[in-house]
């Protein structure tokens with residue numbers, strides 16, 4: 636999974652990228668400011684950590700998310716092919732929105748997250764509209780030469796997309812079904828990508844509550860409730876400090892702010908929700924590992940996330956929910972208690988399942 640970090644100038648995009656990926660921006664590979672930063676973030680998962688305590692494995696592998704940090708968004712930037720190319724390939728966007736006050740850091744006008752959200756969404760809409768219009772012009776010419784059913788369908792779809800965009804709504808809110816999904820995929824429209832609005836809020840002693848209330852406070856709840864959208868809040872300043880600490884220090888620091896978990900954990904969880912993703916685990920003395928699959932995946936296709944051979948030669952999945960396994964203390968105990976189940980290929984994998992795939996390969 637790949638997420639693009641976007642937003643207006645100086646809102647904290649690169650800071651968020653740094654704390655998510657722990658990348659050293661000062662290293663030579665990040666020397667060119669016009670180039671996008673690419674990095675990988677480990678998906679924090681307390682469930683996997685606790686399973687690992689039981690197995691003490693040689694390798695512990697968390698799921699990961701790729702992030703790309705691009706320059707500030709705007710009409711001009713969106714006209715640059717290199718800028719849009721970096722964003723077209725992502726699965727989702729994280730729009731960092733300024734909600735912190737700091738007179739030292741300039742911002743377009745006063746702090747107003749809802750205005751910024753609308754403004755960036757508008758830029759994405761306009762960029763897609765330009766692309767749609769260009770393609771429609773081509774199609775018109777092609778259709779004059781040769782009327783094929785496929786060209787006409789594409790034309791109909793793009794006319795519908797155009798009408799939708801002209802009402803200033805992003806494509807992520809448009810109904811697209813069946814073959815049209817495939818047809819539209821190739822365009823990699825920016826306003827079609829699921830988006831998470833990330834409010835970057837002030838540091839405060841009541842940060843726990845502030846983060847909880849930020850979406851309401853800044854009137855972002857309605858935008859976040861739309862199709863393929865979501866919202867969360869972080870405090871970039873505090874997260875940056877957290878990123879430098881050991882786990883114990885971080886825990887103490889979090890509770891001093893009235894926080895149970897880091898904002899990043901929440902941010903990544905929200906991204907999973909937004910994209911309809913879940914995690915399942917494989918465990919053993921060699922390796923404990925988290926895997927990411929779409930919600931409602933069947934056991935056989937989930938096995939394919941591990942290896943295509945496991946999918947092909949799938950027989951059954953020994954299955955137990957992670958907390959039941961911890962409760963039993965071992966797979967053998969769980970088997971004896973009857974909490975370890977044998978599931979077939981049609982089984983719908985649940986978030987937090989531990990699977991052991993039996994196969995004939």
Ligand SMILES: Nc1nc2c(ncn2[C@@H]2O[C@H](COP(=O)(O)OP(=O)(O)OP(=O)(O)O)[C@@H](O)[C@H]2O)c(=O)[nH]1
Nearest residue numbers: 644645646647648649650707735737740870871872
């Ligand atoms: N007070 C405060 N300052 C912050 C916070 N997050 C980032 N900043 C500061 O804001 C400035 C810009 O941060 P960046 O992370 O570089 O922002 P950006 O969005 O990547 O900026 P551009 O790429 O230039 O558009 C830096 O000086 C940061 O230290 C925050 O939560 N609170």
Ligand SMILES: [Mg+2]
Nearest residue numbers: 648649705706
């Ligand atoms: Mg930046």
